[in-house]
Amino acid sequence: MAKTKKSKFGQDNLAGLLMSLPGLILLTLFVIVPFVTAIYLSFFNVDFNMVEGPQFWGLEQYRRILVDPITSPVFYKALMNNLTFALIVVPAQTGLAVLLAVMLNTKLKGIAFFRTFFFMPVVFPMSLVAIIWALMFSRDSLGMLNGLLNLFSFGYIQPIDWLGDPNIALLSIALLSVWAGVGFQMVIVLAGLQEIPVELYEAASLDRANRWQRFWNVTIPGLRNTLIFVVIITTIFSLRLFDQVFILTKGGPIDATQTVMFQAVTSAFVEGNVGRASAITVIFVLIIIAITLLQRLVLRQNREVK
Amino acid sequence: MSISTEAAKKEVMRRIRRSRSPKKVIKTFFHYVFLTAVTAIFFAPIAYMLIGSFKPTAEVLDGINGFVPKNLSFNNYLQVFATFNDESMGFLWRFYANSILVSFVIVFGGLIVNSMIAYALARLRWRGRDAIQVMVILLVILPFEAIAIPLFFLLRDYRNTYFVQFLPFIASAFSIYLFYTFFIGLPLEIQESARLDGASPWRIFRAIIIPMSKPVFASVTILSFLGAWSSFLFPLMMVDNPLYVPLPLEIQVYFSQPPTDWGPIFAFGVILVLPVLAVFLLFQRWFIQSVAASAIKG
Numbered sequence: 002m003a004k005t006k007k008s009k010f011g012q013d014n015l016a017g018l019l020m021s022l023p024g025l026i027l028l029t030l031f032v033i034v035p036f037v038t039a040i041y042l043s044f045f046n047v048d049f050n051m052v053e054g055p056q057f058w059g060l061e062q063y064r065r066i067l068v069d070p071i072t073s074p075v076f077y078k079a080l081m082n083n084l085t086f087a088l089i090v091v092p093a094q095t096g097l098a099v100l101l102a103v104m105l106n107t108k109l110k111g112i113a114f115f116r117t118f119f120f121m122p123v124v125f126p127m128s129l130v131a132i133i134w135a136l137m138f139s140r141d142s143l144g145m146l147n148g149l150l151n152l153f154s155f156g157y158i159q160p161i162d163w164l165g166d167p168n169i170a171l172l173s174i175a176l177l178s179v180w181a182g183v184g185f186q187m188v189i190v191l192a193g194l195q196e197i198p199v200e201l202y203e204a205a206s207l208d209r210a211n212r213w214q215r216f217w218n219v220t221i222p223g224l225r226n227t228l229i230f231v232v233i234i235t236t237i238f239s240l241r242l243f244d245q246v247f248i249l250t251k252g253g254p255i256d257a258t259q260t261v262m263f264q265a266v267t268s269a270f271v272e273g274n275v276g277r278a279s280a281i282t283v284i285f286v287l288i289i290i291a292i293t294l295l296q297r298l299v300l301r302q303n304r305e306v307k
Numbered sequence: 308m309s310i311s312t313e314a315a316k317k318e319v320m321r322r323i324r325r326s327r328s329p330k331k332v333i334k335t336f337f338h339y340v341f342l343t344a345v346t347a348i349f350f351a352p353i354a355y356m357l358i359g360s361f362k363p364t365a366e367v368l369d370g371i372n373g374f375v376p377k378n379l380s381f382n383n384y385l386q387v388f389a390t391f392n393d394e395s396m397g398f399l400w401r402f403y404a405n406s407i408l409v410s411f412v413i414v415f416g417g418l419i420v421n422s423m424i425a426y427a428l429a430r431l432r433w434r435g436r437d438a439i440q441v442m443v444i445l446l447v448i449l450p451f452e453a454i455a456i457p458l459f460f461l462l463r464d465y466r467n468t469y470f471v472q473f474l475p476f477i478a479s480a481f482s483i484y485l486f487y488t489f490f491i492g493l494p495l496e497i498q499e500s501a502r503l504d505g506a507s508p509w510r511i512f513r514a515i516i517i518p519m520s521k522p523v524f525a526s527v528t529i530l531s532f533l534g535a536w537s538s539f540l541f542p543l544m545m546v547d548n549p550l551y552v553p554l555p556l557e558i559q560v561y562f563s564q565p566p567t568d569w570g571p572i573f574a575f576g577v578i579l580v581l582p583v584l585a586v587f588l589l590f591q592r593w594f595i596q597s598v599a600a601s602a603i604k605g
Contacts, residue, residue: 016508017433024424025439027478032446035457042457104345109338117591118346121353123598124587126537126555129576132562133352136359136569139368145355148370180352185598192599203317230602241452244539248559262452262540269456270544278456286453293448 036286043280049273062280076281079259082171086260087239089175090182095231097179098186103220105187106194116191120184127181131248134177138163138249164250167257174245174258182238186231193227194220233296237289261285360384360573367569383574390571397549397557399578406553409472410535416477417531418524424478425486426512430498443487446480452540459544467548476535482527485600489523490516526597529590536583554579 043062045055065072105116122130137145140162147160163173197220205215221228243262246252252259252267261281269278354374359367361379366372391399427433428440458475465471493516501511517524542556552560558575587594 013427013431013508014433017427017431017436020423020427020431020508020512021439023420024478024483027420027474028443028446028480031458031475031478032449032454032480035454035461036449038461039454039457042460047460101345104342107338109335113591115342115346116595117588118350120591120595120598121350121584121587123594124533124583125580126539126558128537128539128555128559129579132558132572132576133356135562136368136573137352137355143368143370145370145373148373152371180349188595188598189602191595192602207316227602237450241450243452247543248562265452265456266540266544269459275456275460279460282453282456286449289448289450289453 039279039282041279042276043283045276047275047279049275055276058276062276063284066277066280066284075256075259076261076264078256079261079264082256082258083240083242083260086171086175086178086242087236089172090178090239091232091235093175094179094183094186094235095228097183098190098231099224099228101183101187102190102194103216106191116187119187122181123184125181127244128248130177130181131245134173134180135164135249137177138173140165165254167254170250170254170257174242174249178242178245182235186235189231190224190227193224197223229296229300233292236292240285240288240292261288356573356576359569360577362570364568364570367573383570384578386568386571387574387578395549397552401550402552402554402557405469405472405551406536406555408469409538409553410532412469412473413476413535414528414532416473417479417482418527420478421482421527422486422517422520422524423512425483426490426516427508428483429487429490430511430516431508443480443483447484449480451476455540455544458541462545466545467551469551471545472538472542472551472553473535475541476538479531482531485527485530486520486523489520493519522596523600525593526600529594529597530601 042055044057044059046058046061047055066076067073101119105112105119139145139147140160142148142151142160144160144163146163150158150161161169164170201219201223202215205219210218241262242260243266246258246260246263247266250258252263262285265278265281265285268274268281351374358374358376360383361376361381362373363378363380363382366378388399391397391402424439424443428436428443462471462475497515498511501515506514537555538553539555539559542553543559546552546556549557558572558579561575562572
């Protein structure tokens, strides 16, 4: 058996290569080459506005982004904003997704009808979501959210400058991002819920576990792998944050909503500073790789515990 | 515990669950009330857009009165049609055509390219396969944002074209991965016997694998369509000629041109999302299954 397998290896050399070729060429041209280019450019001073060609700069771009006391604070501010955003969005969105999924995971008539509404924003492009919320966030008393707050607090809460107050702007961006993304994760959690064997719930009921105990002792452990996945993709999504910020706040007020991607794009696109933008891209990828490795580590430990 | 007592207990539990006591009816009623309330809050922004698109701009931005359907008309829609009807502003139908064309090529090209390489990686034996498998898995974690800047730099001479909008997005490591995991799970027997009968890999792929793989083709279609249709960052950098601008970028352009005319902007939003929403409502089950299938667990 082993011998036939070995002799078979290589029998599809031509077909295998030909079938892979279109994909390989496209991935190389549009993923690998650009990424290698980013690494290469990050060692140069390349500027669209410069008359002379690129100058080799060694690690100068990285020094300016990470060490220089004048130019590095804005990058760390952006990175901190991404992390703060993740710290708000990951628990809020995951928690809400689980609550919605549990709420919708019943055999009640018409439950699919309700599910539709929560999933709907998934087909809305982020630019449209941001624009709808731009109006919800209108800062004077005519804004929708301010109107609602005013109504429910009987006029006690004064109008909030949702996108103009540096202490609130990032929170507002987080709010609309959760709204836009929670349906996607709810569906993933719903699929995870359906994989939990009904017998576990019945056993828990026989042991007189109440609803709350069943949730913590059956549902949450049963969802563990799903939740790890959801947390990882939401974290990476938080690092990629760009569209909403670009449309609503342009990084302001006073850098309160600066993000890593926003800096990379404005460096390249507005300032023409491709060297700096490339270096930020490389750092961005390193962070993503670090998070992914961390995920692998956590998963492996979980398996060993099992 | 013996099996029979276990089964008996299950039967009891089932009867308890089925019984329709008054308490149960009230509970169900409150469940519906709660569901309706949460859904209404969640749906509010979309309802706001929908109602606002029919109202005069001055009445859209008016606190919670924005929800009150008063003085409704199609004026905003007519204004959108009138605004986007020349070379300098672009044509509404053309934004649509741009988005549809680009998404179609990405989705359709992607189905062919990605399923083929996934099949070669999953089922064929050829030199170099293992290395390419590793490469694809490494590329799955790389989000588009990681290559957006250098891609912009490399392709800056080809701005305002169609091909620059779709060509970089056809091959997708994530789609390859979805196909790969599905193909690996297909039973081997039929493929092996077809092979013994002398069928070529191409024939097996066309005649056996593709017909068995409709669910994964549907998933990849929907997921890559959602990504392509919403694409914003790359068009933002690569396209500023209104003849090539896709819908999600155009609504941002429209929004950022003062004065901000809320009625027509919402009308534009409704026009933008309505067809996709209709497709979503028709094929909802497929959408939900695709998203559920996108979860790679550990």
